[in-house]
Amino acid sequence: MASISGICSSSPSLKPQTKTSFLGTTGSLRKDSVSFPIRAKYNDGKLGAGAAQSVAKEISVGLSAADGGVKKGLEKDPQALWSRYVDWLYQHKELGLFVDVSRIGFSDEFLAEMEPRFQAAFKAMAELEKGAIANPDEGRMVGHYWLRNSELAPNSFLKTQINNTLDAVCNFADDIISGKIKPPSSPEGRFTQILSVGIGGSALGPQFVAEALAPDNPPLKIRFIDNTDPAGIDHQIAQLGQELETTLVIVISKSGGTPETRNGLLEVQKAFREAGLNFAKQGVAVTQENSLLDNTARIEGWLARFPMFDWVGGRTSEMSAVGLLPAALQGIDIREMLAGAALMDNATRSTEIRNNPAALLALCWYWASDGIGSKDMVVLPYKDSLLLFSRYLQQLVMESLGKEFDLDGNRVNQGLTVYGNKGSTDQHAYIQQLREGVHNFFVTFIEVLRDRPPGHDWELEPGVTCGDYLFGMLQGTRSALYANDRESISVTVQEVTPRTVGAMVALYERAVGLYASLVNINAYHQPGVEAGKKAAGEVLALQKRVLAVLNEASCKEPVEPLTLDEVAERCHAPEDIEMIYKIIAHMAANDRALIAEGSCGSPRSIKVFLGECNLDELYV
């Protein structure tokens, strides 16, 4: 592959589109939204890309329903495309990583319009790295970049914290793997399994890295509880079987109070009790100092505790103890992961868009989705071990960019939808629609050049290996999509190694940060998640009232089965009757409520009572 990294001549001029169109009334979210400065091809050159939001509000532009979302004007001439490929190819020599943006059709005019906005984004990023409060809502610094180069931390206290934590993780992992720290009920043995309990950013990074990098026979195998699904939890515990006694349970939660994680912990502790095992001697907490989880672990005397830092967000915590501890225990070289991320961090500090792979990604996202998330990003790694990359990116990108308000308080309903699994598998699932159906996406191909470790390859037909097929499928799909005006980015690495995985994590972290600046949003908070959590809490509070009402009626002689209306009335919540119905149906399905009359299929027919009267709960 050519080693040209963006200092080459300018790209051939592409045909800029000058059409201006309006979103109209489709999608109520857009109706009340302010518009963004949009790429040059849609704004007739009226609006500088660096214009202030107030100027941008003057027009609202985007893809109209009428054009079916089809982009016109993508370069198709093979020679011109080749030139564009060569001119724009980004290479990181030391990492063996390439970014090809040639199949995204941004024009020189668009690039010029975006340049000042990128310079502002680079400046904001530099401030963030110096310790500015980059998460204003929460009044927090954003320091995940310091994790791979503690020299950058804004003060010596943080630097020491980072270094000490890394040393502690390495030492603990060494002691567990070597058997210096043994499971209490198996003094001759070693820990053989990890059960990781956590959710969101406290699970997705470790899951992705385990799938990508764990050796075939790791020193400890890893399992995850990342939900409050009782059947899922039972399954994980059942799969461990006798090995529960040699299982290290790592409970990961930045806040230390996430309900799903707490429930997972309580379920696991119950399993330990039932197996006659001492959980504390096998439990490890990764959490913020003095969180509920931290205090529990300290008071109960758990085997170890590792800190999560206030200035590291869950979705950017893979290079903190959250990701490093499980990785190290699986025998993954975490210092290499950090080195790869640090190299990428250096590269993505470049203030020259062409020379900055994260800026290139952000540029393409903006172009492809009009800076308003009008198209989804389909992430397709052609490598089984990278299966979970898209799931990992889903949180990183969508929790960061999916915001109702911008930094100036305007309602913008921003975001960038991410989905995907892996190629070529997905070619036999939904690529049909991508090629020919609704044009609401762009693709990111992740290519891995090395098919197998050296010496293992063979030709399954003359001149062709299994990996050649995978390569052919990727290239064929990229070409076939482009021929039908479907744009794509390709990120290529030589191999899936700790170094390249660290680099890819760092690449996308930075791309998200830069893109957030371009669209003027706070990438580091997640206010929207709270609404769901609050509503869940309200449902559970209502369930307690329903239970109290049913209990009272069920303690009567004779038992008084109640209609839904009666339950709602006695709960003083007639407006919540639908939710009350759902609560009762759920309880009935789990043998916790009995349907005396009627059936759940016709809610108005139901009369319900509890199988048992609980006198202790009567006047609660």
Ligand SMILES: O=P(O)(O)OC[C@H]1O[C@](O)(CO)[C@@H](O)[C@@H]1O
């Ligand atoms: O690590 P915690 O505090 O348990 O949070 C888990 C996840 O929950 C979220 O806060 C969303 O609810 C994510 O941002 C986070 O990664």
